[in-house]
Amino acid sequence: MSDSKYAPAEYKAKDYSHLRGLVGITDEQIEVHLKLYGGYVNRTNALFAKTAGLSNEGKTGDSSFQELKRRLGWEWNGMRLHEYYFDGLTPKAGELRADNPFAKAVTAQFGSIEAWRADLAGVAKMPGVGWALTYLDPNNGQIWNHWVEDHQDGHPASGRLLLALDVWEHAFAVYRKPLPPERAAYIEDFFANVDWDVVAKRLA
The missing domain is CATH 3.55.40.20 (Iron/manganese superoxide dismutase, C-terminal domain)
Structure with a gap:
């Protein structure tokens, strides 16, 4: 029997410091939004660590494991959806050209x-x-x-x-x-x- 343990990867918050000077959307608004995004990243890592620990202890039938697994979907998707959102923005955007x-x-x-x-x-x-x-x-x-x-x-x-x-x-x-x-x-x-x-x- 292997003694290896489940060790989840750690996520890092992306650097979106270039998102300044957007049309209409203020720098203050972006700053507030990025803090919320960072919270999703941190909570995603915490939940992966907690559920991995319970899994390694053989506690997958425990209600704590089950509820944390349910919560993980919210946090991970919150992290990733915000990355799609921020990745798709630029302060030098132009019109959507017909040849795009x-x-x-x-x-x-x-x-x-x-x-x-x-x-x-x-x-x-x-x-x-x-x-x-x-x-x-x-x-x-x-x-x-x-x-x-x-x-x-x-x-x-x-x-x-x-x-x-x-x-x-x-x-x-x-x-x-x-x-x-x-x-x-x-x-x-x-x-x-x-x-x-x-x-x-x-x-x-």
Whole structure:
């Protein structure tokens, strides 16, 4: 019998210090958001360590193990969804050009870039808090916009995530001060800051 123990990998928070000077979205807003992202990374590592310890002790039937495993999905997805969100932003964003591979893909699916964007904005403006996500089905090329509320629930199996728009209130809670937070304005500024080259690379 092997004496080796399960030792999970450790996640490191990515450096997003370059996300300053975005259109509309203030540096203060990004700073608040990045602190929340760092919390997801830390809690993900803590939960992996705790559940690994219980597993190594043969306590997988314990209620603590089971509840921590359930919580891990929330924290890990919270970490990774924020990375998709931040990775897809740049202070030097331009318009989505018609020759961009992502633009070609959504035009083929929706009829135009504007129609795809309106569809995603419609998802993002739905009542409640959560994520508006653009997915690709790698099996048949289908692209669609998807709503996810709780981080760990509702993700389409095998779907390839192309674009993540965070519409939890923490994404715009100190947005455009001293004006009150406005989701519609935030969504418009999000589109103005998307790195479309990054999104296009996610098609592959």
